[in-house]
Amino acid sequence: MAFWLGTALALYLGRVPSDALSTGLCSCGAVLAGCGLGVLAWAVRRTLRAAGGPSDDCGAMADARARRLLAPLPRPIEAGDVHVVSKRVFGEGRAHAARPLAGMLAALFLLGLSAGLAWGAGCACERHAAAESFSCPDRVCVELTTDSRPAGEGWRAAATICAGKFAGARVGVLLPPRVEPYRYGERLSGDASFLRADYATDERAWNEGVVGAVRLRTASEQSVDGIRGAVLEVRRRAVEALDAPGTDASAVLSAVVCGYRSTFADAKAAEDFRRCGMAHLVAVSGAHLAVVAALALSLLRAARAPRVLQVGLVALLLGCYLVFSAVPVSAIRAGVMCLLGLASIFARRRAAGLSALGLCVLAMVGLDPSAALSVSFALSALATLGIALYASRVAEAVCSRVPIAPRAVAETLGATVAASALTLPLSACLFGRLPLVAIVANALAAPLFAPLCAAGLLGALAAVAVPGVAGPIVLPGGLLSQALCLLAGALADLPFASVPVSLGPLEAVALTALCLVPAFLSGRMASYRPCASRSTRRGLAGLVALCCALGFLWGCWPAADLGTRMVMLDVGQGDAFLLQSEGASLLVDTGRYDNRLLQGLSHHGVTHLDAVLITHADEDHCGSLGALKGAVSVDRVLMARGVDQVVEPKVRRLVQTAHQVARDVGYLEVEDVVELGALRARVVWPEEVRDGYGNADSVCLDVRADLDRDGNSECRALFTGDAEAPQLRGFARREGLEDIDVLKVCHHGSRHGLDEGLARLLRPHIALISVGKGNRYGHPSPEVLALLEDVGARVLRTDAQGEVSCEVTVEGIAVSAER
Template sequence: MAWQSLYALGRRLRKGRERGDAPSGVRPSIPLALAAGLAFWAACACAVSAGEHLGAGGCMLLALGCAAAALAALPLLRAPRGAYAAAMLVATLAGALNGAAGSAMLHAQGEVPTAEAVPFVLRAVEDGSETAYGRRVLAQVEEGFAAGAKVQVLFGGDADVLHGQRFVAEGSLQAVSGSSAEFLWGKGCVLQLRAQEVEHSPGQGVRDAVAAVRAKAVERIGSRGGQDAALVAALACGWRGSIDDELSCAFKAAGLSHLIAVSGAHLSLVVAFASAVLGALRCPRAAAVPLQAALILSFLLLSAASASAVRASIMAFCAMGSFFARRRPSSLSALGVCMMVFVALDPFVAVSVSFALSTLSTLGIVLFGRLFQCWIARAMRWAPRFARDALALTLASNVAATLYGSALFSQLSLVAPVSNVVAAPLFAPSCIGSVAVSLLAGLLPDIPWEVLQAGCVFPGILARAVRACAAVPYASVAVSWSPLAALAASGAIAAALYRLWPVPAAQPQARTPACRQLAGVAAVCALTMLLGVAVAPGLFGGDRCAQMVMLDVGQGDAILLRGSEATVLVDTGNKPALLRQALARNGVTSLDAVVITHSDDDHFGCLADLKGVVQVPSVMVAEDGLSCPCASCETLRSDAEVLVGRDGLVGLSAGDRMEMGSMSLEVLWPVAYCHEGGNGDSLCLLVLVDADGDGATDYRGLLTGDAERGELASLVQAGALGPLDVLKVGHHGSKNALDERTVKSLDPTVSLISCGENNRYGHPSAEALALLEEAGSEVFRTDVHGDVACRFDSDGMEVR
């Protein structure tokens, strides 16, 4: 019935347009169900976030308190006045109760680790991924001990595990600890299992058959190679493992990352396009309804009916119902009910990034889709209807989600408005073609690829359009703001748009007061953004004093060097969001070079992610790193080429010198590779600062990468090193980083240690800290102090 109603409403709307009627832009009312759903979601998210730190007992007390308060508030619902406020209060307390109870149950799961290794039967709830230390996948225990619990499985071998697949792993359950504990808590997981390898063990049920179809499709498409095929797998199956860094960075820089994640807004665009095509073909309802239903079911099949895909499908119904229907409050109420049901079934959905972005996008479509449709219809009368509708849906979906997404990923696309206009008409046909290709590849594995290749045409065009948008200089910038602040700003923008509701005037020449107000607000916002981008670098670059800034990027290295004439980044860490936040805090929009000390992931892992965020002309590595055949060096070269191209990759040798105005860098090490680009082959850079411009060195610093006491001792014995003002301690302050003789020879005034909070390696070591303390060196650590800036001028060195 839902599909028939949707189709009938679409036909009425199409007939109205054929008569020349403009789309209705009446502002919808906000129903209680939507407000209650938002309150329930927000309260549950707060309770889940707090529950991680409260412990099982604290969570139970919170749950009992919320339950008692909710029961006490129930009589208020019958009051003649204030029933709306009472309902909001009850919804808030119920959400907090749900989050606290779920947190208490999760704490209880964490108290059942096993001491001995036993086999577990598990089913993947996400696609597995490869890390620098092996493979990992989030799975749910299906049988026996701890059945129903979510577990992070860490394993070796070459086997891929995709969502929905059933497998066996042998190991002992352990409580999650360290820096990953907070991340996994948000996924409802407090246990991990280490296994040597995993063995696939498919069952005979429907879930196993669905997972097998998706796995075959992903394998068949992925085996073809090429980024057009990789984009097909991402659009239809949600599989992004085959997309290379270059295309992934292009989608981020263009502000189109949401297109390669199955969401409510994603499916809404596809269904809208299908509805427009079927309407243009005069397809009878008896055929159109099953076809549109089959399209949604195909997405569910190719995503292995993941929870996120099921949620997205239901939200797509809400969004499209509001887009075609005249009674949008009913769709808003349905969306509010969906929020409460999803969060009630799994409290940890409340803190899920994908759920938040999908819900906010869908809410934008439901609230503002028809308003944008009015404007697009007025401005683009010449465009085909499906193109206008796709653009209206796309713009509406971004109202509430853009700022929040930029805060989560620490990247704001400045070309997003244009790139969304370009991509909107291409996206839906790309998705439909991708679904057709993936279904045929999964169900008919013997079908020739040449037959399937036709479905890659639109994805290929979309990929080229995205790359073109991302290639615009300063397509995106790094940002550092709180997700809560961004969410509040998004709410304020949505509230202002809802309050003004600037419907276009009946006459093209007329302008309503609301339109004029909106135009003024938009102009001020655009001017503010442009001024921010133009002025922010000057706020930091105006200080011409030389600086060495140790950026807080977690368990990794990233050192920003600022001379009077150049800015250089030494290493990048391996957490893209943290690096982008650090660059934004320091007002960096362009770099003269990136130097990578060696090929460990925690030193170059974010290299490719700089593409589209900052302007970089060259990447510099040790000369031997240009030809080293080891896998890590090959990956380093590949990532460097993504960022700057093959011609931008430069080799450095001992004795080379880089001039940066008031600062210069001299390469001391390595003379030649002895460890295949490992720790002992790290570039060691002597930093020389001429603070007063008289040509003499006033300050000396040393950047060591992961070089340890052996390499430093060799440099000291060779007479290349003497007393230092600043020492970046090697290998994050490991126990082998320093020895007593080297510390005495270097006698650093300030020592910098870059390490992640509660890292699993125990960095920095007690031995290294004791040696530095005994030498009288002042130690600064990123896990304690965050970013640490050493500022050099003629009056002295300042550390802040």
């Protein structure tokens, strides 16, 4: 684990190339290695000294304490009594053994951390060098490493280059249009162009080890031979059989059985699973491999196959299933641990879960440094660690306190609680939400999961073998999948099924470390006797639980603030503005990144929204509307009048989502007013929906703040959505929009959003631009920035300043930025 932590830290810090940073990391690693060797030498010396028995001084002290304890006894004190009390009550031998072992553990941690820092720093340098020199010929061959997702008129996926100087390099690939999606494992060649990765602005490319992007103008498929090709063909047919109905249940079934998540990602069930903390069920991992191994072993034992043959065939089957499920990193971790467990049979030793996990982490991070920054790998490893440390203890506690509970129920609850204990801090930090129903949801889903995996896998293989009767064959799996979807939907619809939480990386790491303290004190992380009494361990475990609870409450507790402010939330390339006044809240657009939106709302203590206004139907303005369901209560969703008559699919989906999220859906037209405490937002555009609720139909608001209710506004702001210069010219002079205080710059600062005449007319004092760092659109344009500078506006951007808050008071506007 220390090696993993060191590698992740070095890669995280090494994203921006710096010789000084690389030298510093190597120096830090050397210092830590020296400290680790020193501590290790001390621990070995103490261990050798303790091997011959405790020193005379320590023994005399323990004997003296024992004699004082036995002094009140009426009978004479014998030497044997003193020895027994000294050994068993004062734990003399235990103290002498525990301290050197703790020193050894500390030394190994420091050595692992130093090795990880050195390894990560070296990998970071190699990755920068590869990206800077990356190029590809006019014609290139790639092999897809993920299933494709829609991207405009074509498709996008991850791939590796198959031949040439950069063979094996990871790239993002844009694929030409075709009816069927491209699937994992396909080998494609065609005419190509490329773009090198800019790690300074593209954090995702750095985390995944991608050296650039390749666009294939043409794509001809090449055959994949051997066992791998046969497995990929079976997978293709299985996905077609399972995903044929096109329902949420079929999308879940194909994701669970085949690891095919392209359809599931756009399904309604996906958001339900995320809200109730069940998203891991559709990510192929250890539970899936356990079902596959159990099925295989049952069949082989029924056939009375020799033990060695059973182990070999199960290992081969697990390898085939990894290919069948598109080789997700969480499944690789589980597969390596399964192979280590099978190897223990030949070694005639009992399988050790913690040792297997440690070897697996060391091997995967050593072979593929990108695994150190992989979210799925981190969650999978932490869940496995939690189960290994705490599952049996929780199950025993349930059985002892609830004797009527079946053992299977206690073990299921134990595994769920143990896995959640170590993964919740990280998932809350990454996804911006805390699913309050997660433990209940996973406990209820557990009885469905194993039968679903088994029935779905057997049904998929049977459907491939007998294509003509695929429907009836996959029906049992489909029914179980439908039951799982209904369970997730019912729990996700509960009030506050998940709550937004703002938890930073340091807080997440601290909470995770706190969760490991009880295991260390109880001796479950190493083979030594507990270094504290049972009452002490229970007290410390309770203290750890209290600290974790307080940490989560700190992240999601509502802030008691009745002021008036306009906040530009940092949601990447998109818009999300929070207007608050006297306890009321209005959200203007949601962006497209759920975790960023929920973290921003949690940061301002928002658990209830009086209204959400969607300016138009572009994904970067309304894509995260569904994420509010179950996390934040919403009274109304507001859109332009006439939107419910638009027949475009994305608009119809928007209206449907709005009805699912809020108690009421309203439609606005010009001159309608939304009252929000001291804020009064008046609609000034559009006069009617003509562009399919696109950019030209963006709802524009003239917002005024009258804090003292004297009829004079202390602040005037204009929110424009993605409307551009032609639309603004249509209402700016008519509405008298001159010398405004705050301007939400049109269309993320696009050069079509503002011209010189409008800039001189509006003359904003503060210009807000919500834009993603290093976006491919070139927003904001230099021309717009120059216009704003010429009229004296103070320009604030989320890509540069992060979240920006404009606090309105009777004295003026106080601006604060995240950075």
